[in-house]
Amino acid sequence: MAKVDENILSIKDLAIGYDSRVVAEHINFDLKAGMLCGIVGINGIGKSTLLRTLGGFQPKISGDIILNHKNLKDYTASNLSKELSVVLTEQPASKNLTVQELIALGRQPYTNWLGSLTELDKEQIRSSVAAFLLEDLKHRKCHELSDGQMQRVLVARAMAQDTSIILLDEPTTHLDLYHKVQILKMLQELAHNKHKTILFTTHEIELAIQLCDRILILDGKDQPFGDPCKLIEKQHFDRLFPSEMVKFDAKTGTYKVSK
Numbered sequence: 001m002a003k004v005d006e007n008i009l010s011i012k013d014l015a016i017g018y019d020s021r022v023v024a025e026h027i028n029f030d031l032k033a034g035m036l037c038g039i040v041g042i043n044g045i046g047k048s049t050l051l052r053t054l055g056g057f058q059p060k061i062s063g064d065i066i067l068n069h070k071n072l073k074d075y076t077a078s079n080l081s082k083e084l085s086v087v088l089t090e091q092p093a094s095k096n097l098t099v100q101e102l103i104a105l106g107r108q109p110y111t112n113w114l115g116s117l118t119e120l121d122k123e124q125i126r127s128s129v130a131a132f133l134l135e136d137l138k139h140r141k142c143h144e145l146s147d148g149q150m151q152r153v154l155v156a157r158a159m160a161q162d163t164s165i166i167l168l169d170e171p172t173t174h175l176d177l178y179h180k181v182q183i184l185k186m187l188q189e190l191a192h193n194k195h196k197t198i199l200f201t202t203h204e205i206e207l208a209i210q211l212c213d214r215i216l217i218l219d220g221k222d223q224p225f226g227d228p229c230k231l232i233e234k235q236h237f238d239r240l241f242p243s244e245m246v247k248f249d250a251k252t253g254t255y256k257v258s259k
């Protein structure tokens with residue numbers, strides 16, 4: 001396990017985008033083990049592009065992505081899958097599997113070519129099923145689940161993969177308030193209790209302020225990053241949306257419709 005004060009993820013002057021078209025640049029932040037970090041920003045600002053770039057699904061334009069002291073570009077696919085897991089919103093190909101089978105796929109980086117599971121693999125699957133309250137659902141097909149249940153299964157699979165970093169693209173989309181809070185609290189527990197470094201994109205700024213240890217704001221300029229309270233003090237949330245539409249209330253950490 002990494003030492004508590006070590007940076008697990010270090011992003012240095014990163015520019016992201018498509019071919020030579022820069023979507024966002026000057027992205028800088030460090031995350032340690034056990035930190036939950038939300039990535040927020042308006043539609044189309046580059047949140048998913050950043051997540052895909054960090055996950056190695058698309059090339060960066062410039063800058064450095066350092067995972068556990070090693071540059072992302074120096075990882076083989078197989079080694080990367082032991083350091084980093086990615087939960088994307090739409091994964092229709094796997095929906096015909098049962099909940100338990102899908103979670104077991106998280107162990108793929110560790111199994112031999114026959115895919116046989118060791119006792120350690122089985123234990124990791126059992127504890128992921130338990131942590132995400134999936135005991136009663138484990139023999140159901142994934143296509144029979146609600147969005148909230150499916151989201152829990154996808155995060156449980158990432159937990160079974162047992163990587164130091166977990167990236168999630170909008171894990172609360174389509175969920176009601178209760179289930180948004182439920183999944184975010186489960187992610188917080190996973191970060192704090194199992195010392196995972198977890199980054200997720202979200203439009204739930206108010207929940208992210210309450211639950212995250214760090215927030216990265218993609219604002220198209222300086223991309224502020226830090227403790228949510230410090231970001232509030234520095235008025236970064238006030239500038240996120242045009243104030244004639246919504247105003248940020250620093251006392252409550254919420255947005256109010258401008259009258």
Ligand SMILES: Nc1ncnc2c1ncn2[C@@H]1O[C@H](COP(=O)(O)OP(=O)(O)OP(=O)(O)O)[C@@H](O)[C@H]1O
Nearest residue numbers: 018023041042043044045046047048049050201203
């Ligand atoms: N495959 C692609 N090729 C070229 N441009 C793309 C591609 N995918 C996204 N973009 C563009 O990159 C920019 C950032 O998109 P991205 O999906 O990262 O934003 P986002 O912040 O996640 O948005 P949202 O909140 O709406 O999900 C947008 O201008 C988008 O049109």
